[in-house]
Amino acid sequence: MAMEASEVTEARRLRVWALAKALRSHGYAVEIAESLPLLAVPAACGPPVGVRCDLRAICGGELWFVFAGGGAIAPADDAHIPDAVVAVKGQLAAQADG
Template identity: 75%
Template sequence: MATETTEVTEARRLRIWALAQSLKSHGYAVEVAESDPLLAVPVAFGSPVVVRCDRRVICGGELWFTFSGGGAVAPADDAHLADVVVAVKGKISSQSDG
């Protein structure tokens, strides 16, 4: 994998920060990693729901939110932020039911 520029790393961190703020506004506790553009939402049972922000090669290198371990969620832009919040809520709910 090619080394990414500081601008790309910063863009990934800003998108994670924006998602964290959205999730917090919905009442979720969110932990943001300093070293890697990702966030974790602790759940009552099991592992936290982890969301990353990475470049997606099949989309021309656009930034996308993905669940840890794979599973693209949506493009990492303001237009799709609400979709990502809904997807995270769904993942939390499905883990709570299991």
């Protein structure tokens, strides 16, 4: 059974909050946009790294973390939060080296 749009939006927000909590536990400052399920991690240089939680059609409509500029990260479930943290850290490191 498909979720209602409001349920999907709430689920996306909850997943973004879970990722934000995990990133904060690693010492990162995290900003969350209230209007969208989007978080931003300020970078030492360059723009902040943005992460959204979206439905991914090619994965059966599952919620996935994706970079704001495009690029899938990992399924947006508790088991994959560590993968998303590693991906965000990698993105920040790549920008710092860039």
